[in-house]
Amino acid sequence: MASENIQGKPNYGIDAPGLLRFFFIAGAVALTIFLVTLCSSTLGQLIKITGTVVFGTAAIYLLGMGCLMLYSSKAMKLKDREKLLDLVQWSGSELVLDVGCGRGLMLIGAAKRLTSGKVIGIDLWQQQDQANNNSDAALSNAEAEGVMERIEVKTADMRQLPFLDDLFDVVVSSWAVHNLEAEADREKALDEIIRVLKPNGMIILSDIVYQLEYAKYFELRGMVNIRFYNNAIRDVILKTVTFGSFAPSAVSAYKNV
Numbered sequence: 056m057a058s059e060n061i062q063g064k065p066n067y068g069i070d071a072p073g074l075l076r077f078f079f080i081a082g083a084v085a086l087t088i089f090l091v092t093l094c095s096s097t098l099g100q101l102i103k104i105t106g107t108v109v110f111g112t113a114a115i116y117l118l119g120m121g122c123l124m125l126y127s128s129k130a131m132k133l134k135d136r137e138k139l140l141d142l143v144q145w146s147g148s149e150l151v152l153d154v155g156c157g158r159g160l161m162l163i164g165a166a167k168r169l170t171s172g173k174v175i176g177i178d179l180w181q182q183q184d185q186a187n188n189n190s191d192a193a194l195s196n197a198e199a200e201g202v203m204e205r206i207e208v209k210t211a212d213m214r215q216l217p218f219l220d221d222l223f224d225v226v227v228s229s230w231a232v233h234n235l236e237a238e239a240d241r242e243k244a245l246d247e248i249i250r251v252l253k254p255n256g257m258i259i260l261s262d263i264v265y266q267l268e269y270a271k272y273f274e275l276r277g278m279v280n281i282r283f284y285n286n287a288i289r290d291v292i293l294k295t296v297t298f299g300s301f302a303p304s305a306v307s308a309y310k311n312v
């Protein structure tokens with residue numbers, strides 16, 4: 056039985072905790088140097104101006120990126136989840152797969168839309184991808200959200216899904232496939248998703264990069280009704296401040312009959 060969430064509140068965790076730590080530590084160091092430079096009475100005028108501009112800018116950028124990461128894990132993803140799940144015409148009896156479910160964000164969101172259906176989440180529970188990532192955390196969140204009887208979690212690699220062909224009505228995945236660094240691995244994961252999806256079944260693949268690559272591959276593999284979902288203004292801002300490395304959006308597609 057899951058043991059977290061004594062307060063009964065779900066905790067969907069923080070993504071890429073190592074990177075988040077880096078931004079806050081490096082930001083704090085830059086801020087300290089900025090303040091020391093600013094208050095120094097021994098530094099020459101030119102060094103003082105250069106130091107305050109450089110370290111002040113670095114501190115704002117690094118701490119801002121840390122705050123952006125926190126906001127995206129704690130708020131942006133939850134809002135996006137509901138919008139993405141609204142794309143499915145739920146009957147309530149679907150069999151759903153969440154690929155790279157982590158602490159259960161999509162898994163539980165989908166389970167809340169079901170009556171007699173079920174959601175299975177698979178993951179390798181990599182700690183570098185999500186803080187305190189484990190199956191107990193997902194189960195504990197499901198318990199807190201009251202959907203325990205409609206979910207199941209399994210340890211599995213998305214490149215080798217332990218399911219029969221043509222099984223799931225809907226496959227969802229949030230911010231998980233990009234963790235496969237090689238394009239060939241990401242294609243393997245997409246092949247597996249397509250394999251386990253029923254004809255006419257729907258995939259909703261949300262990620263922070265590679266969305267165009269996924270759409271092109273879906274087309275290559277004969278998927279139909281391929282659509283993009285993004286917030287154009289948010290996209291431009293995030294791509295600019297993160298140099299193109301972080302712009303969450305989603306692709307949906309259907310398996311051809």
Ligand SMILES: C[S@@+](CC[C@H](N)C(=O)[O-])C[C@H]1O[C@@H](n2cnc3c(N)ncnc32)[C@H](O)[C@@H]1O
Pocket residue numbers: 067070071132154155156157158159160161177178179180181182184185188211212213214228229230231232234235
């Ligand atoms: C950033 S987390 C996102 C988790 C969850 N989908 C969410 O949106 O909160 C990425 C997840 O992908 C999982 N993951 C990475 N590579 C995987 C693989 N090859 N097979 C299965 N899961 C994987 C990680 O363990 C992690 O839980």
